[in-house]
Amino acid sequence: MAEDQKAPLVRDVFDSVASRYDLMNDLMSLGVHRWWKDALIDWLKPRPGMALVDVGGGTGDIAFRFMKRGGGPVYVVDVNAEMLSVGRDRAVDRGHLDGVTWIGGDAEHLPVADGSMDAYTTAFCIRNVTRIGAALKEAQRVLKPGGRFLCLEFSHVALPMLEGLYDTYSFRVLPALGQAVAGNREAYQYLAESIRRFPAQDTFAGMIAKAGLSQVKYRNLSGGIAAIHSAWRT
Numbered sequence: 001m002a003e004d005q006k007a008p009l010v011r012d013v014f015d016s017v018a019s020r021y022d023l024m025n026d027l028m029s030l031g032v033h034r035w036w037k038d039a040l041i042d043w044l045k046p047r048p049g050m051a052l053v054d055v056g057g058g059t060g061d062i063a064f065r066f067m068k069r070g071g072g073p074v075y076v077v078d079v080n081a082e083m084l085s086v087g088r089d090r091a092v093d094r095g096h097l098d099g100v101t102w103i104g105g106d107a108e109h110l111p112v113a114d115g116s117m118d119a120y121t122t123a124f125c126i127r128n129v130t131r132i133g134a135a136l137k138e139a140q141r142v143l144k145p146g147g148r149f150l151c152l153e154f155s156h157v158a159l160p161m162l163e164g165l166y167d168t169y170s171f172r173v174l175p176a177l178g179q180a181v182a183g184n185r186e187a188y189q190y191l192a193e194s195i196r197r198f199p200a201q202d203t204f205a206g207m208i209a210k211a212g213l214s215q216v217k218y219r220n221l222s223g224g225i226a227a228i229h230s231a232w233r234t
Contacts, residue, residue, distance in 0.1 A: 011080060014058075018082035020181060021059055024188070025124075027177050036221050037061055037123060040152045040228055043219075046071030050118045053142060055107050055135070056125025058083025060090050063100050066121075075112065077105040107135040112142045119143075123152040127198040136211035143233035149213050151229045154195040155204075158224030166225065170195065201227050 014021070025033045040062070046052075046069040054062045058078030066074055078084050084102050091100055105111040107122070107129045120139045129135045139149050157163050170192040178188025199207065201224070205216045213231035220227050 014080040041065045052119045053117045055122040058087045060087035074100045077103045110138045117142045119148045121150045140212040147233040149231040155227035156200040
């Protein structure tokens with residue numbers, strides 16, 4: 001896909017599924033995405049006063065977990081206005097009237113000051129970014145020295161016995177669910193294909209290091225169906 005085609009396609013995909021995005025995540029992962037997100041927050045270890053920028057987290061899943069665990073101010077940046085609208089509504093429903101700021105913005109050009117954040121998180125977003133390297137450099141830019149980077153993303157299955165089953169699920173079941181629940185087969189076909197195109201764990205770790213972050217590590221989740229990558233700004 002040409003670079004100038006990806007951003008409009010991604011925007012259209014998430015516009016079309018925003019209102020049912022979290023329901024679809026439950027169906028896609030049989031609810032396991034909730035455990036994966038909890039694992040990310042466990043590794044982050046929020047503390048009072050810790051400032052977090054959560055990129056691509058428009059519906060608030062990471063932000064709400066961070067606040068519940070005692071973290072400080074959260075800045076949710078998402079390029080998609082429909083996703084941010086869902087997140088704001090959820091915040092009101094949950095009584096989160098303070099502590100979270102919703103910002104329309106691009107992962108490759110974050111509207112966040114240099115060295116201003118204690119932590120940067122992104123969950124199931126970065127594979128949809130047009131220039132992943134540019135987004136990683138932005139993460140390095142906005143983090144304070146000693147700041148933490150954490151990325152939760154679908155990855156490459158590490159257990160051979162899962163590969164065939166996972167391929168069948170991704171390319172047959174997932175688009176059918178998208179049609180039945182969200183009324184958009186093509187959107188979930190794209191999501192399945194974007195997972196396959198995303199770099200493998202070691203390759204992505206190398207990209208993070210190239211962006212200037214250090215102490216890069218990763219943990220496979222559910223046999224490598226997803227992975228959390230961790231790094232630090234030094």
